[in-house]
Amino acid sequence: MASIREVAKLANVSPATVSRVMNGTARVDEEKKQRVLAAIKETGFVPNEVARSLFKKSAKLIGLILPSIENPFFAQLAGAIERCADKHGYRLVLCNTGSVTEKEKAAMQMLSSMNADGIILTTSNEELREFTENCSIPIIVTDRVFQGSNKLKYVHCDHYKGGRMAAEHLIDCGCKSIVCIKGQQEISSARDRYDGYRDVCKERGIKEQTVDSAYDFEEGMKVTEEILETFKDVDGIIACNDMVAISAYKVLHKNGIDVPGKIQIIGFDDIALAKLMTPELTTIGQPVKEIGAKAAELIIFKDKYAKEDKQEYIFEASLVERETTRDI
Amino acid sequence: MASIREVAKLANVSPATVSRVMNGTARVDEEKKQRVLAAIKETGFVPNEVARSLFKKSAKLIGLILPSIENPFFAQLAGAIERCADKHGYRLVLCNTGSVTEKEKAAMQMLSSMNADGIILTTSNEELREFTENCSIPIIVTDRVFQGSNKLKYVHCDHYKGGRMAAEHLIDCGCKSIVCIKGQQEISSARDRYDGYRDVCKERGIKEQTVDSAYDFEEGMKVTEEILETFKDVDGIIACNDMVAISAYKVLHKNGIDVPGKIQIIGFDDIALAKLMTPELTTIGQPVKEIGAKAAELIIFKDKYAKEDKQEYIFEASLVERETTRDI
DNA sequence: TTCTGCTGTGAAACCCGTTTCAAAATCTAT
DNA sequence: ATAGATTTTGAAACGGGTTTCACAGCAGAA
Numbered sequence: 001m002a003s004i005r006e007v008a009k010l011a012n013v014s015p016a017t018v019s020r021v022m023n024g025t026a027r028v029d030e031e032k033k034q035r036v037l038a039a040i041k042e043t044g045f046v047p048n049e050v051a052r053s054l055f056k057k058s059a060k061l062i063g064l065i066l067p068s069i070e071n072p073f074f075a076q077l078a079g080a081i082e083r084c085a086d087k088h089g090y091r092l093v094l095c096n097t098g099s100v101t102e103k104e105k106a107a108m109q110m111l112s113s114m115n116a117d118g119i120i121l122t123t124s125n126e127e128l129r130e131f132t133e134n135c136s137i138p139i140i141v142t143d144r145v146f147q148g149s150n151k152l153k154y155v156h157c158d159h160y161k162g163g164r165m166a167a168e169h170l171i172d173c174g175c176k177s178i179v180c181i182k183g184q185q186e187i188s189s190a191r192d193r194y195d196g197y198r199d200v201c202k203e204r205g206i207k208e209q210t211v212d213s214a215y216d217f218e219e220g221m222k223v224t225e226e227i228l229e230t231f232k233d234v235d236g237i238i239a240c241n242d243m244v245a246i247s248a249y250k251v252l253h254k255n256g257i258d259v260p261g262k263i264q265i266i267g268f269d270d271i272a273l274a275k276l277m278t279p280e281l282t283t284i285g286q287p288v289k290e291i292g293a294k295a296a297e298l299i300i301f302k303d304k305y306a307k308e309d310k311q312e313y314i315f316e317a318s319l320v321e322r323e324t325t326r327d328i
Numbered sequence: 329m330a331s332i333r334e335v336a337k338l339a340n341v342s343p344a345t346v347s348r349v350m351n352g353t354a355r356v357d358e359e360k361k362q363r364v365l366a367a368i369k370e371t372g373f374v375p376n377e378v379a380r381s382l383f384k385k386s387a388k389l390i391g392l393i394l395p396s397i398e399n400p401f402f403a404q405l406a407g408a409i410e411r412c413a414d415k416h417g418y419r420l421v422l423c424n425t426g427s428v429t430e431k432e433k434a435a436m437q438m439l440s441s442m443n444a445d446g447i448i449l450t451t452s453n454e455e456l457r458e459f460t461e462n463c464s465i466p467i468i469v470t471d472r473v474f475q476g477s478n479k480l481k482y483v484h485c486d487h488y489k490g491g492r493m494a495a496e497h498l499i500d501c502g503c504k505s506i507v508c509i510k511g512q513q514e515i516s517s518a519r520d521r522y523d524g525y526r527d528v529c530k531e532r533g534i535k536e537q538t539v540d541s542a543y544d545f546e547e548g549m550k551v552t553e554e555i556l557e558t559f560k561d562v563d564g565i566i567a568c569n570d571m572v573a574i575s576a577y578k579v580l581h582k583n584g585i586d587v588p589g590k591i592q593i594i595g596f597d598d599i600a601l602a603k604l605m606t607p608e609l610t611t612i613g614q615p616v617k618e619i620g621a622k623a624a625e626l627i628i629f630k631d632k633y634a635k636e637d638k639q640e641y642i643f644e645a646s647l648v649e650r651e652t653t654r655d656i
Numbered sequence: 657t658t659c660t661g662c663t664g665t666g667a668a669a670c671c672c673g674t675t676t677c678a679a680a681a682t683c684t685a686t
Numbered sequence: 687a688t689a690g691a692t693t694t695t696g697a698a699a700c701g702g703g704t705t706t707c708a709c710a711g712c713a714g715a716a
Contacts (some may be wrong), residue, residue, distance in 0.1 A: 001464060003672060005673095017696075026694080048382075053673095054673080055700070057701080059378060069403050075397050082424045086424070094410060094419075095414070113374050114419070115376070243604070249606060254606075273400065278578050333703095343702085345665065345666075354663095376701085378701090380702080382672070660715075661689100662711100665696100665711100665713105671703100672688100675700080676697105681693080683705105684690080
């Protein structure tokens with residue numbers, strides 16, 4: 001791999017001049033410029049990003065720390081972030097943590113020592129707070145929120161309103177006995193969605209009925225069986241996300257229960273599969289592209305955003321009516 | 329951020345000694361070692377990975393170049409690779425290319441200049457051959473194959489056998505008129521799967537009937553409509569992947585056609601959704617964890633693997649019988 | 657006691673692109 | 687033609703962890 005000094009020697013100029021030609025950081029005599037360009041071509045020189053980032057203290061890297069890239073929602077988020085990053089010449093470093101605190105910490109540590117320009121983090125693990133407060137690079141928390149941290153920025157949709165919309169839609173569709181499959185309550189978005197559901201129940205005089213589940217389809221199936229046993233009159237299910245909604249449908253179908261005839265289902269996230277499954281899943285959609293792009297931009301244009309001292313960027317969720325609910 | 333020289337000053341030793349303590353590269357007097365350890369703790373020193381990788385010419389980075397992380401199969405592959413990489417202290421740099429040649433080239437160039445230790449590439453774009461041949465870091469092609477390149481290594485499952493298995497299973501399940509939804513034939517895995525189907529048709533005296541489609545569910549739906557118009561007696565569909573199989577099911581269902589009663593469907597990949605959908609999708613599964621881990625290991629342990637001059641690592645596909653086919 | 661051999665240690669070079677700084681070259685004005 | 691202003695350019699420092707190399711210190715051998 002050719003280095004800048006070899007190029008310089010070949011073009012009979014100094015490395016500084018080659019650098020200036022490449023980056024356009026200063027005027028260079030036209031003839032020398034041509035010699036340099038020729039030498040770059042001849043040697044196939046590509047500047048070493050590592051050396052550049054050592055000096056610049058920016059590796060043009062965005063760290064993405066996720067519970068799991070296999071989760072379709074996170075995969076979509078990652079795709080959105082990657083596209084925005086790529087557009088501006090940044091790369092993405094992907095870290096799966098399985099929500100394990102130690103892995104989250106290790107990943108942040110590592111990204112920081114890699115001169116990453118920022119970290120996009122999806123966790124609401126309070127144990128990380130001390131660490132994130134002292135981190136020297138910007139940290140953007142997506143989809144979730146940490147209690148009481150003011151060094152971070154947040155990008156997410158309005159899960160509370162989303163939860164409300166889900167409950168209201170089910171009520172509007174005639175449901176009288178709605179069960180909410182709550183996600184893990186340590187996760188802020190799951191809390192917010194649940195809060196939305198709960199408040200609507202209160203306002204509309206509907207009994208609050210809940211059941212706990214992880215964001216995971218095996219749990220989703222188990223829990224749906226429980227619902228059928230516990231709540232004999234259930235006619236509406238709000239799932240904490242689409243994966244769980246799909247598994248709920250599966251169990252209902254297996255039990256010969258008509259969806260949406262007898263029980264209506266609404267999910268959360270609007271992953272690609274929601275439209276693809278049969279029947280198509282009614283769900284609360286998140287503008288994942290906008291969320292991903294905003295998170296990336298907060299890092300890429302951190303100087304610009306440092307001026308506005310907005311800490312939370314909140315997007316609207318939206319009801320996506322499909323086939324697992326029915327208007328009356 | 330503290331540097332090694334500050335730690336050295338605090339511990340009253342040279343930077344070299346601090347380096348030796350951290351890496352265990354040489355014996356260090358026990359008392360000095362303790363001083364260094366204390367100084368590291370006090371300053372919160374974390375070695376800068378960029379500086380390290382500049383010297384070592386290895387950034388402990390694996391580049392992953394994919395058409396799209398949103399595709400669930402690739403997301404699973406990415407997860408498998410990430411887990412293996414992480415276990416050995418490597419990070420993953422994710423690049424989506426949408427199969428655009430220019431982006432694939434740019435990503436490889438960039439990864440190379442980042443001192444990545446290797447690249448895992450999913451493409452069968454022949455235009456890249458010249459480039460990959462001259463790349464200074466190892467390139468592992470997963471899931472697909474390039475014609476006639478001998479500098480690369482390949483990790484994938486036996487798509488040809490997989491295609492055979494799919495066709496044989498449908499025949500064994502009583503199908504007489506099977507339509508194969510071929511993936512894009514520029515993609516080697518799609519070619520191989522199709523070849524398997526074709527050969528089984530020949531051997532078993534079944535008419536070959538095909539239709540073209542991209543690996544994409546909108547195409548999948550469009551093409552399934554076509555099948556219904558063109559092949560009135562169709563009773564079996566082999567889809568080039570699970571996404572397409574799911575969309576085929578959707579169209580069949582919408583048309584009131586019983587699956588598997590009237591038409592049976594088999595997909596490819598065994599993505600998580602295949603088990604989750606209703607009815608559960610029969611499919612040809614790929615051992616994606618093993619494929620991902622092997623690809624990562626070929627980079628992480630490149631020295632070891634350089635000795636064996638095996639160029640292709642092939643895994644077995646397997647039939648996963650579920651509910652969209654029925655034994656007779 | 658002197659010589660060999662081994663271990664521990666620090667100064668300095670190294671990796672390589674960027675930037676500073678001062679000198680050199682070119683140009684403007686008197 | 688010369689002082690002064692401006693532009694172009696290269697040497698050297700920089701970033702920070704690693705490694706080489708040579709020297710110092712000490713143990714055992716002669």
